[in-house]
Amino acid sequence: MPRITAATVADHRATQHAALLSAAMEILVAEGPAGLTPAAVGARVGLARSSVYRYFSSTADILAQLVEDAIPRWADRLSSATAAGPDLEAKIRAFGEVTLSFVTHPDYALLRALTSVELPQECQDRLDQLHEVLIAPLREVVAEAGHEQPDLVAHLGWAILGEAQRRLAAGADPGPTGRTTLAVLCHALLTGR
Structure with a gap:
């Protein structure tokens, strides 16, 4: 189970979601839409692709x-x-x-x-x-x-x-x-x- 780094699970999820959005934006700016995939976003923050799907469906x-x-x-x-x-x-x-x-x-x-x-x-x-x-x-x-x-x-x-x-x-x-x-x-x- 992933380590919770916030006071509550909800806070952890919110922080993780913000980090994923930030990583997605960095990828989009640097590589364009072709580089933007759930796997790439997860890799940028050290999260498995399967875990990224908890936040984004596609x-x-x-x-x-x-x-x-x-x-x-x-x-x-x-x-x-x-x-x-x-x-x-x-x-x-x-x-x-x-x-x-x-x-x-x-x-x-x-x-x-x-x-x-x-x-x-x-x-x-x-x-x-x-x-x-x-x-x-x-x-x-x-x-x-x-x-x-x-x-x-x-x-x-x-x-x-x-x-x-x-x-x-x-x-x-x-x-x-x-x-x-x-x-x-x-x-x-x-x-x-």
């Missing part, structure tokens, strides 16, 4: 749990950014800047990995829900700006940012790309309301 489940772990961090950053803005334009710019900064963060490896793995429908449904959590702060700003269809406008704004992220990830110059994207985003979201 590689897709590892990815889904990594996203589940990352989304609240990014949602908090986006909410904080929009809350701090003194006016609507500043809030939209702040949301855009945080969204674009995602490309330079190790968590961006998750997005690339998700496009290369077929997820079970339940995982995809949960990811869709989490995606809506990320868009929520922009939707609130757009509603505050007086748009009749804040959900549609926020999703269109997200699409603008998504294109900029793709270009940045492909090596586009961050300065001009960021400036142009934020200008287009503000113009698109603040006119026609």
